Amino acid sequence: MAIRGPRSDERNEDRFVLCEQELEAAFQELIWKAIQAGWDEGEACVAIASLADHHILAMQCDEETAVSIRKIRL
Template sequence: MEILGPRSTKRDEDRFLLCEEELEAAFQELIWKAVQAGWDEGEACVAIASLADHHVLAMQCNERTAASIRKIKL
């Protein structure tokens, strides 16, 4: 399933909503695949939310690490 890139600038107030709309079909497909595999719809949704949360935490950690490395290199 193709996911199109942003059609607006970073300052566009609707950018987050546009991203949600673009990801929605892929999200629904992922939930459907999980349900077809035997997972409960709620379980699949919570698992995806947890994965997203962990991904954000990893991104933050990576940024802190990169900032620390930049300080050391100065």
């Protein structure tokens, strides 16, 4: 299933909601696949939330590393 990207005319304050709307079907499909595999819905939701949290932490670490490298290069 395709996920559409933002249009250039969208205001920044709308981007979060629009992104959420675009991801909703893929999220529901992922939950459904987990349920079909034998996980319960709560387990699947918590696992996805945990993965998202870990991804955000990794992004923050990457940015901190990039900042440190820029400082060393100065």
